[in-house]
Amino acid sequence: MPELPEVEITVRGLAPVLEGQRLASVVMRRADLRYPFPADLGQRLTGATVTGLGRRAKYGLIHTDREDTLVFHLGMSGRWRVDPSEADKHDHLLIETGAGRVAALNDPRRFGFVDLVRTDALAAYPPFAAIGPEPLGEALSARHLYDAFDGRSAPVKALLLDQRVVAGLGNIYVCEALHMARIAPNRAGGRIALPRLERLVDAIRDVLAAAIAAGGSTIRDYAQPDGELGYFAKQWRVYGREGQPCGCGATVKRRAEGGRSTFWCPVCQRG
DNA sequence: ATGTCCACCTGCTGGC
DNA sequence: TGCCAGCAGGTGGACA
Incomplete structure (x- = not known):
């Protein structure tokens, strides 16, 4: 589910419930998700006060006054209720606040995980160390993509999914951004000229901003923490639309590679 | 190093 | 109705 917009919406939904609140109880209903829960998670969180929430790439951050940050990743099917x-x-x-509010991390497929990291060491946290620039900030530029793609023969789609190149993109928003930028998904990254990368950066920013504004993309189990659905799926131009018309009138195509689907318009995205 | 595929896990859908 | 194949938002390890 959750790419950058969905994690951003999740964090925004949790903030009013958790921020400034003391954590009265922390309950683990099993020992692990993708990885084991930290053994001392309960002790370190119980009684701590949440000082703020944040996001890095597809990771959500819950900061506490004990200099620990709870890091969570939603995998494919995770969400907070x-x-x-x-x-x-x-x-x-399950996390319960002193005010009696409850936040439950729900994840049927259990590809997500949570970890507890010293807040002052977050930058050195191994999963974060090599992550590329946030796409909504100033650090992402056409020049950055040009340098990251230089000499690479892999499809631009694969390169954009690499979190070391850009943070936070996943299968949906890569398909959408490439369509908006009129770039073929299988185009070798190293053979895209700078002006087209300018278009790509604009498309990435536009699609992510629009998705956040719509509350993310609801598919199957994803919902915002308050249960509201995300409506961005209605705005998909190519993702999930195999056989349906692109805005240009041509038919959206789908191709499966390595177990993942790519959607694109063969007319709009020629090169 | 780079590119590609697969496993991890559960649930849902569509075809027979 | 049941069964089974195929598919799903991510990540990282195993290959060539």
Whole structure:
């Protein structure tokens, strides 16, 4: 589910529930997700006060006054449910605040994980160390992509999915951004001229901003923490639209490679 | 180093 | 109705 916009929406949804609140209880309903929960997660979080929330790439950050940050990744099917009306068997981690609010980390496929990291050492946290620039900030530029793509023969789509090149993009938004920029997904990254990369950077920023504004893309199990759906799926131009018309009238195509699907318009995205 | 495929896990859908 | 194949937002390890 969750690419940058969905994680951003998740963090924004958790903030009013957790920020400034003392954590009254932390319950792990199983020992692990993709990785084991930190053994001392409960002790280190219980009684701590949440000082703020943040996001890096597709990782959510819950900072506490004990100089620990809870880092979470939602994998493919993770989401946080706020004040769930009934329990679900995939609620794996439950956090209750002193005010009696509950945040439940729900993840049927368990590809997500949580970790506890010293806040002052976040930059050196191994998963963050090599992550590329945030696409919504100044650090992402056409020049950055040009340098990152230099000499690479891999399809531009694969390069954009590499979190070391740009942070936070996944299969949906890469397909959408490439369509907006009119670049063929299988084009070798190293053979795209700078002006087209300018277009690509604009497209990445535009599609992510629009998705955040719409509350993310709801597919299957994704929802915002308050249960509201994300409506960006209605704005997909190519993703999930195999056989349907592109805005130009041509038919959207799909190709599966390495277990993932790429959607594109063969007319709009020629080169 | 680079590119490609696969496993990890559960749930849902569509075809027979 | 049941069963089975195929598919799904991510990541990282194993290959050639």
